[in-house]
Each structure stands twice: as structure tokens, then as C-alpha cells.
Amino acid sequence: MNKSDLLSLIPLWILSSAAILIFFSISVKRNHKVIFVITVLSLLVDFFFLTTYSRHHLQSVEPLLIIDGFGIFNIGLILLTTLVVVLISYAYFEQREERKEEYYILIILAAMGSAILVISNHFVSLFLGLEILSVSLYALIAYLRKRERSDEAGIKYLILAAFSSAFLLFGMALVYATTGSMEFSGIAAWLTQAHEMPLMVVVGFCMMIVGIGFKLGVVPFHMWTPDVYEGSPAPVTAFIATVSKGGMVALLVRFFNALNGYQYSSFTLIFTILAISSMFIGNVLALRQTNIKRLLAYSSIAHLGYLLVAFLAGEKLGIEAMIFYLVAYFITTLGAFGILATLSDKERDAERLEDYRGLLWRRPLTAIVFSAALLSLAGIPLTAGFVGKFYVIAAGIHTHRWLLVVALVINSVIGLYYYIRLVAVMFDQQQESRPVQELRPLVYIVSSVTMAILALSLFWIGVSPEGMVALIRSVL
Template sequence: MNSNDFLHLMPLLILTFGAIINMLVISVWRNHKIIYVITALSMLAAFGSLLEQRTLGPHHIDPLFIIDGFAVFYMGIILLTALLISMLSYAYFEQREEQKEEYYLLLILSTLGACVLVLSKHFASLFLGLEILSVALYALIAYLRKRERSDEGGIKYLILAAFSSAFLLFGMALVYASAGTMEFAAIATAIASAGGLSLLMLTGFGMMIVGVGFKLGVVPFHMWTPDVYEGAPAPVTAFIATVSKGGMLGLLIRFFMEVDGFRYPALVLIFTIIAVASMFVGNLLALMQRNVKRILAYSSIAHMGYLLVAFLAGNEMGVQAITFYLVAYFITTVGAFGIVAMLSDKVRDAELLSDYKGLLWRRPWTATIFTAMLLSLAGIPLTGGFVGKFYILAAGVNTGLWLLVVTLIINSVIGLYYYIKIIAVMFQQPDAATEATARLRPAIYVASMGTLTILALLLVGIGIYPTALLNLIATVLDSYSTVAFR
């Protein structure tokens, strides 16, 4: 490696050094505020180093990594989202008795794993990033050890993630046996030379889809999602729903664009079935829930189905639609779980619908922000979620994916019901019991409200004026991206 390679890998190096510094400080002096500051500064510095790379152009670090416009943008939204989650985490863990410092170490490491995923162009770096992300998540999910559901969620995720990693590894082995290479671009060359997908290659891709589908939480690999979302601490749930899935989705886009997987009807059919099933299963099961975290869990399954509509478009417009929708979805999801975290107490998270009864009358601004987040998830106009969903529909119509387009529209109507159900509960009159349990410590309220207000303003901003973000996405992805569009 030369100095230019180190410069392009600076975000990863900064996160690595941040994790090392946290370990050293924890071994000497446990202080929640200092560890949080180190974590936040590490993520800010890593994001700042990305700004320098905008003018450097695509750079290959053979054989593992590629740093281009696509990777820089996705790393940017991953780092900013992780920073916002760390800010919400400080307020959340400040009122808890557990040792808090190791949480931030795990948060940095899992963010590092997600960044490695979006840089990968080789199976080795893919698996390395996936395991760094996953191993840290095992501990993050079960971090609140005194909660039974937290331990249960961590164990379930551990067991199922192990199975999915086994499928992914075996799939990689089959692809390697067929293509004789583990580099994405070389795999595409091998497929072209063979005149199409062999049975061995198709089987390998199918097993890899199992591993990827687990990380994305799409049907039929979604069974872990509601239990893990419910059991994990609220900020960790936000991290799983955004950073973890965003990193894997970025990798999936790059891999399938590189190997031109959309040329093969079998692969398109598999993803079409997954998309349709995810939209219907996610929304229909969400209708039956009365736990807010489980509602948002099933909602996330449906939203991954929405994103697969643009993914199956397989063109430049589809990638831009996915990217815009991810930005809106990240803002919305972090904001929604931020509300859950802010209203939680030492004993449990504020996850029941009854916890939100009369919230409008008790905490008007908090209820307003939560309403904006829910309306964005539902795709209501003047929010980022509406523009993102419209852009995904446009990508689907442009490519003639009529089945997926109709399915998306139907499911958007279904999803509106359970979002409105939460909003309706907030508009009810509070009872005495709710008033007694809804008191928040002033310091926690002030620490969280600033972050949530910024998120709400961003959400409405990109909903009213999406042009700036759309132009940024188009410029960054088009200027020096090496992702090949069909």
C-alpha cells in the first residue's frame, strides 16, 4: 500500500483508531461523557475525511476495495446516521445503571463493518465487513443484560446470523468454484465467458441471497426482526434498521451491478418474489401489533420490499431512487426510535401503544415530531418519505415493473392504517396513570430534543424541496462512480 491508498482509507483508519482510543481510555478511567465525546469526534473526523475524497476520483485498492462516488456517499450517510444514533444513545444510557462505555466501542466497530461493506469489491472484504458488523451487533442487541427480552433477542440474532453466514460462505464457495475468482468484476467476466449462469453459479447466488436477505430482514428471512427490534435497546434498534441494512444494501447494489445480475430471469424472479412477499407480509403483520417497536419492525420489512422495486429497475435512476429513499428512511427511522428512546425509563423502553396515549397534550413538540416521522414512513406529501416513494415508483414505471408498482401502491395504503393508529393514540386524552409514568428528566429531554428537531426539519426540508438532495446524489454518483448501469 502507498500513501494514496492510506488517504482513501482514512475514514476506516479513523474509526479504527477511535475504537482503540476508547479501549485504552476505558481500561484507565470509566467516564461516560468522555467515551461519548471520543466516539462522536471519531465519526465526525471520519465524515470530514470523506469531503477530501470528493475531488480525488475513483480509486482501487486491489483486490479488496474500491473508493468511488457510490462508496463515498453511502459511507457519508452511514457515518452521519451513526453519529446521530450516538447522540441519542448518550441521553438513553445516561439514565441507566449498566456500564455504558463499552457500548460506544461496539457502536464504532459495527459502523466500521458497515463502511467496509460499501467499499467491497471482493468476497474476502465482503465477509470481513459483514463479520465486523455482525459480531458487534450480537453484543449491542443484548447490551442491557438485566432484560430477558434483550438477552433473548441477542441469542436469536446470534444463532440465525450464524446460519445465514454459513449460507453466504457456502454460496461464495460455489461461485468461486464456478468462476475461479472472488472479485466481483472478474466474476462478471467469467459468467460472460461461460455464456450465462451455470447451475453451480446459480446455486451459489441463491445461497448468497439467503445471507444477504437475513441482514436486510426481507421475507422469508425476516423471522428475527420483530423479536430483535423489541428486545434491543431503542438506539440499537435504530442502528439495525438503518446503518446495518444500509451497508448491506449498498453492497448488494454494487455486486449485482458489477455482475449484471439483472440480465438473468431466474435472479430477477427471486428478488421479485422477495419484494412482493416483504411488502405484503410486513404490512399485514404490522396491522396486528400493539407494540410500537414491533410495528416499526414489520414496517421495516415492508420498506425493504419498497427499496427492492427500485433495485430491480437495475439502472441509474433506480440507484438514485434507492439512495434518496435511504436518506429519507434513515432520517425517519432514527427520529422514530429517538422518540422511543427519549420516552423510555430505567425499567423498560416506551414501546407499548399505551405509553403514547395523550402524548400530544403532555409533550406537544415530541408528539409533533413523532407524527412527522410516521407520516413520512406512510409516504404522505410534504415529507421526505413521499418524495422517496414517488421516485421509487417512477423507477419501477420507467422499467415496466408493473406488478411491483401495483403491489407498492396497494401496500402503501395498507401501511397507512397502522401509522395513523399510533397517531390517533397520541391525540387521545391522557389518563392519570399515563401522566404519572411519563415524567422525563429535564437533562434527558433537552439532550434528545435538539437532535430530534434537526431530524424533523431535515425530513420536511427534503420533502418540500428535494431538488438539492437529488442533485447532490446525481452529481456524486455520476461524476466518478464505477458502478455499471445497464
């Protein structure tokens, strides 16, 4: 490893060093505010280095990692999303009796695992990043141990994640046994020379799809999603819905493009079935929910189906649409779960439908931000979600994926119902009597400013998406 390789890995070193620094800080003295400041500064320094040095010095750390424009963009997105999650976590954990400081170690390590995923070019780095992410999530999901359903959610994710990792690892072993390579480009070269794919490789890839499908939470590997969303702390749920799934999406794009997977009709058929079933089952099950976390969980399943439409479209337009939709989905999801975290108290999260009845008359700005996030998820014009869906539909039409486009349009109409229903509940003049615990005003300033920035970003991208589109095109 030369000097350039070491410099290119500094973003990962900053994250690992921040986790170690927090660990030693806790051993000296527990102070939630100090740990919070260290975490925020670490993420900001990492993002600054990424945008000033890394994006001008692209590097391949052979054979494990490839730090290109696509990877730099996704690491930046992961860092900013993690920063937002940390900002909304401060007020959320300040009102709870559980020890708060270790949470920040886990969230940084989970972000590092996801960052490794998006720049992986080898099965070893893929599995390393995946396990760093997964092991951190085991603890994060069950972090509030005294809360009902928290331990249940953690154990469910632990068991199912272990099974999915076993499928993924066994699939990798079959591919390696046949091709003799664990590097993406080496596997692609072997397949090109073989002319047709052997049965062993087909089985291996199918087992890998099972593992990847679980991490994405697409149908039929979605069973864990509503229970884990419901049992996790609200900021952790936001992290799972964005950073965890986004890292796996970026990895899937890199792996599929390296193998030129679009030439294999069997794999495109599998992902088409996953996309259509995720859209319909996710939206139909969301219609029946009165728990907001479970509603957003099933909604996320449907949105992963929408993302797969752009993924299957392929080509440059499809990848552009996929990245743009990821950005819009991240902003919108963070806004929705950020409001949920803001309204939660130390007893439970504000996850019941009745908790939002008459919210407009009690906390108008909060209701407006939450409504904007929901309308963006529904794909209403002037929001980032609308432009994202339009981009995905355009990519699907460009590559003649008519069945997927029709399914997306139908499901957008279905999804509109439960988003509008929640907005209507907030506008109901019959106010809910449940009191909302108020913390010191200074504690809420960080969360309030963060929510305002997310809302402005949501409308800015929806009204003027040219800047984001140009940025995405510059890194591909």
C-alpha cells in the same frame, strides 16, 4: 500498497483508532461523558475528512476495495447516521446502571463493518465487513443484560446470523470453485465468456441471496426482526434498522451491477417474489401489533420491499431512487426510534401503545416530531417519505415493473392504517397516567436538538428535494 491507497483508507483507520482510544480511556477511568465526546468528535472528524479529501481522490485498493462516489456517499450516510444514534444514546444510557462505555466501542466497530461492506469489491472484504458488523451487533442487541427479552434477542440473532453467514460463505465457495475468482469484476468477466450460467454458480448465488436476505430482513428470512427489535435497546434498534440494513443494500447494488444481474431473469424473478411478499406480509402483520417496536419491525420489512422495487428497476433512475429512499428512510426511522428512546425510562422502553396515549397533551413537541416521522413512513405529501415513494414508483414505471408498482401502491394504503392509528392514539385526550422519568435538563438537550434537526430535515427534503437529488446524481 502505495501512499494513495493508505490515504484512501484513512476513514476506516479513524474509526478503528477511535475504538482503540475509547478502549484505553476506559482502562484508565470510566467516564460516560468523556467517552461520548470522543465518539462524537471521531465521527465528525471522519466525516470531515471524507467530504474534504476522499470525495476528490477516488481510489481502487486492489483487489479488495473500490472507493468511488457511490461508496463515499454511503460511508458518509453511515457516519452521519451513526452520529445521530450516538447522540440519542447519551440520555438513554445515562439513566441506566449498566456499564455504558463499552457500548461506544461496539457502535463504532459496527459502523466500520458497514462502511467496509459498501466499498467491497471482493468476497474477502465482503465477509470481513459483514462479520465485523455482525459480531458487534451480537453484543449490542443483548447489551442491557438485566432487561427481559434482551438475552433472548441476542441469542436468536446470534444463531440465525451464524446460519445466514454459513449460507453466504458456502455460496461464495461454490462461485469461487466454478469461476476461479472472488473479485466481483473477475466473476462478471467469467460469466460473460461462459455465455450461460452453470448450475453450480446458480446454486452458489441462490445461497448468497439467502444470506443477504437474512441481513436485510426480507420475507421469508424475516423471523428474527420483530424479536430482535423488541429486545434491543432503542438506539441499537435504530442502528440495525438503518446502518446495518443500509450497508447490505449498498453492497447488493454494487454486486448486482458488477455482474449485470438484470440480464438473468431467474434472479430478477427471485427478487420480485421477495419484494412482493415482504410488502404484503410486513404490512399485514404490522396491522395486528400493539408493541411499537414490533410494529416498526414489520414496517421495516415492508420498506425493504419498497426498496427492492427501485433495485429491480435498475438503470440510473432506479439506483437514484433507491439511494434517495434510503436517505429518507434513515432520517424517518432515526426520528421514530429517537422519540422512543427519549420517552423510555430505566425500567423499560416506551414500546407499548398505551405509553403514547395523550402524548400530544403531555409533550406536544415530542408528539409532533413522532407524528411527522410516522406520516413520512406512510408516504404523506410534504415529507421525505412521500418523495422517496414517488421516486421509486417513477423508477418502476420507467422500467415497466407494473406488478411491483401496483403492489407498492396497495401496500402503501395498507400501511397508512397502522401509522394513522398510532397518531390518533397520541391525539387522544384520555391521558395515560404512567409517569415519565425526568433527567437533568442538560442531559436531554442533545437528544432534543437532534430530534429537531431530524424533523426539519424530513420536511426540507419533502418540500425541496432538488438538492439531495443533485447530490445523489453527482456521485453516480
